[in-house]
Amino acid sequence: MTFRQFAFRNVSRNKRLYTAYFLSSMFTVMVFFTFSIFAYHPVLSENSIHSSASTALSVSKWLIYVFSFFFVLYSMSAFLQSRKKEFGLMMMQGMTTRQLRLMIFMENMMIGLAATLSGIGLGVIFAKGILLAGENMLSLNEQLKFYFPFKAICLTLTAFLLLFVLISMFISVVLRSGKLITLIRADRQPKREPKASPLLSLLVVLLLGTSYFLSLRASGMEVVVLLAPVVIMVTIGTYLLFTQLSVYLIRKLKGKEHFFWHKTNMLLLSDLTYRMKDNARSFFLVAIISTVSFSAIGALYGFQSMLNGSLTKDNPYLFTYLAKDGDSKEPVHTQLIDQRLSESGITANKMELKLNYYKAAEGGQTLVLVKQSEFNHLAELLGTETVQLKGDNAAAVDFGLSRMGEKMLNQPVQLESGIVIEADKAVVSPAVRGLSGYWVVSDELLARLAQPVQESHYYAWHGSIGQQGAIATGAKLTNILPNSENYEFYALEYQTSRINESFGPLMFIGFFIGIVFFVSAGSFLYFRLYSDLDEDKQKFKAISKLGLSEKELGKILNRQIILLFFAPIVVALVHGAIALTTLSHMFQYSLFRESLLVLGLFFVIQVVYFFIVRMFYTRQIKSALAG
Numbered sequence: 315m316t317f318r319q320f321a322f323r324n325v326s327r328n329k330r331l332y333t334a335y336f337l338s339s340m341f342t343v344m345v346f347f348t349f350s351i352f353a354y355h356p357v358l359s360e361n362s363i364h365s366s367a368s369t370a371l372s373v374s375k376w377l378i379y380v381f382s383f384f385f386v387l388y389s390m391s392a393f394l395q396s397r398k399k400e401f402g403l404m405m406m407q408g409m410t411t412r413q414l415r416l417m418i419f420m421e422n423m424m425i426g427l428a429a430t431l432s433g434i435g436l437g438v439i440f441a442k443g444i445l446l447a448g449e450n451m452l453s454l455n456e457q458l459k460f461y462f463p464f465k466a467i468c469l470t471l472t473a474f475l476l477l478f479v480l481i482s483m484f485i486s487v488v489l490r491s492g493k494l495i496t497l498i499r500a501d502r503q504p505k506r507e508p509k510a511s512p513l514l515s516l517l518v519v520l521l522l523g524t525s526y527f528l529s530l531r532a533s534g535m536e537v538v539v540l541l542a543p544v545v546i547m548v549t550i551g552t553y554l555l556f557t558q559l560s561v562y563l564i565r566k567l568k569g570k571e572h573f574f575w576h577k578t579n580m581l582l583l584s585d586l587t588y589r590m591k592d593n594a595r596s597f598f599l600v601a602i603i604s605t606v607s608f609s610a611i612g613a614l615y616g617f618q619s620m621l622n623g624s625l626t627k628d629n630p631y632l633f634t635y636l637a638k639d640g641d642s643k644e645p646v647h648t649q650l651i652d653q654r655l656s657e658s659g660i661t662a663n664k665m666e667l668k669l670n671y672y673k674a675a676e677g678g679q680t681l682v683l684v685k686q687s688e689f690n691h692l693a694e695l696l697g698t699e700t701v702q703l704k705g706d707n708a709a710a711v712d713f714g715l716s717r718m719g720e721k722m723l724n725q726p727v728q729l730e731s732g733i734v735i736e737a738d739k740a741v742v743s744p745a746v747r748g749l750s751g752y753w754v755v756s757d758e759l760l761a762r763l764a765q766p767v768q769e770s771h772y773y774a775w776h777g778s779i780g781q782q783g784a785i786a787t788g789a790k791l792t793n794i795l796p797n798s799e800n801y802e803f804y805a806l807e808y809q810t811s812r813i814n815e816s817f818g819p820l821m822f823i824g825f826f827i828g829i830v831f832f833v834s835a836g837s838f839l840y841f842r843l844y845s846d847l848d849e850d851k852q853k854f855k856a857i858s859k860l861g862l863s864e865k866e867l868g869k870i871l872n873r874q875i876i877l878l879f880f881a882p883i884v885v886a887l888v889h890g891a892i893a894l895t896t897l898s899h900m901f902q903y904s905l906f907r908e909s910l911l912v913l914g915l916f917f918v919i920q921v922v923y924f925f926i927v928r929m930f931y932t933r934q935i936k937s938a939l940a941g
């Protein structure tokens with residue numbers, strides 16, 4: 315048997331431990347390769363319109379590459395820890411340190427090469443489907459046809475082979491420094507019972523409690539100001555949560571004799587303190603990485619939903635045209651819009667409203683007054699709130715979230731004619747797109763006023779969203795009627811499609827990066843679980859001789875695996891829920907549905923992953939007891 319065959323058989327014998335590492339690495343390679351396929355696609359790389367998307371994809375794949383370096387490094391460290399007895403046995407049989415380093419180098423390169431080739435192979439096989447999905451996610455109007463990604467294959471193969479070579483060389487340096495001996499002898503040294511500081515445990519409550527309180531109370535730009543300090547407090551609090559507070563609570567539970575001696579609690583709690591301390595860094599890492607994944611995907615999905623939702627809600631018109639004072643082409647332009655809508659078969663109701671501008675007697679303020687009958691006509695067609703005025707009272711109207719109308723309440727303003735305008739109610743209405751802080755007055759009051767200093771005519775075409783030809787018609791009219799100082803034209807569905815085209819690459823990139831982070835976090839948990847497998851086999855084999863039933867064994871294993879898999883994930887879900895709630899406060903737009911969907915989906919994936927891993931892990935333990 316040659317040395318290469320020996321290294322290959324080592325990999326095949328340890329396939330249980332290497333499986334998650336191989337699959338995670340393969341998935342990471344596949345994502346990198348996918349980004350490369352898009353970045354080098356002729357439609358994106360050779361078209362200046364989509365150059366920003368191509369650049370964003372290129373940058374993102376290198377972010378994935380940097381993350382892959384640290385992921386592989388962590389994975390290899392976990393393997394060294396779990397195989398310390400095996401390495402010690404080899405060295406006792408005469409293997410030199412140099413041969414051991416060479417063996418680890420060859421094993422890592424075998425797995426790395428297999429993961430790289432498999433990731434590229436799967437990417438090529440599913441390239442057509444990936445391009446089709448990406449075409450929709452990127453909101454492209456052009457078709458991404460299949461092409462043979464020669465550049466992407468060469469780049470991915472070179473980049474990841476180099477990555478695995480660098481990692482293997484780094485591991486050799488670690489072994490040369492003598493750390494391997496420490497790992498070999500670590501299991502022979504008795505573990506000290508972990509201790510926790512009550513003050514540091516209390517600090518966890520203060521840090522996380524303060525962070526949550528500040529985040530949930532913040533709104534608007536306060537969120538941006540608090541971002542850095544809150545992130546720092548949450549990070550420190552999460553680390554202390556697993557290293558201090560969890561150990562402290564377990565020790566308190568062990569002190570309650572009634573609970574400690576109840577059924578199998580003694581077996582669980584006796585080992586739980588050591589497990590929490592040993593796994594604290596892994597739990598912290600998984601919690602932070604998962605929080606980033608949840609927050610990134612939830613924020614991107616919510617932001618896209620908010621843009622589309624608020625655009626439609628705040629501007630329910632297919633087209634709007636504002637003819638300012640002095641617009642000599644107003645009749646020609648409105649007739650052109652009517653004609654194009656008729657030619658495209660778009661059904662819409664045309665509405666008109668006049669904006670009257672008056673000067674205040676003092677301060678140089680200009681007031682925009684709208685006739686009550688005209689405003690209510692638009693409101694009735696939109697199905698929104700109408701305004702009912704009493705006497706000469708007015709209503710202050712906002713378009714969106716500025717809340718200017720609330721500031722205008724009960725603030726009388728005298729016009730140059732001597733008439734006083736005062737609002738006794740504030741209304742938020744999309745009746746006039748983009749205009750906030752105007753006054754709705756009764757028809758009688760407006761009739762008593764002198765000629766306004768300036769007039770603008772607002773036209774709106776209201777119809778159902780999603781009509782065929784609306785985007786194309788909007789694009790043509792936008793090119794014909796570019797906004798100027800005399801008029802403003804806005805096509806809702808065309809502008810929405812442009813936003814989606816710009817936001818599509820971010821959504822696509824954020825989704826894949828978030829998934830890579832989450833898969834890697836799951837792999838970390840898998841490594842930690844299986845690194846303790848041999849120790850668990852010996853422990854439960856000894857306990858089974860004392861009369862531990864199979865049902866009790868299953869209950870203990872379930873609790874241990876549940877704790878390992880869901881302790882960091884639950885913390886990440888809470889962090890993510892707080893972050894997304896804070897984001898909704900920042901934009902004053904509810905992201906509850908989006909947050910529930912994203913967090914719920916990740917939780918379901920984790921539950922499925924838990925059942926799969928539990929099945930294989932329990933089978934390993936029971937087979938050891940049967941032997």
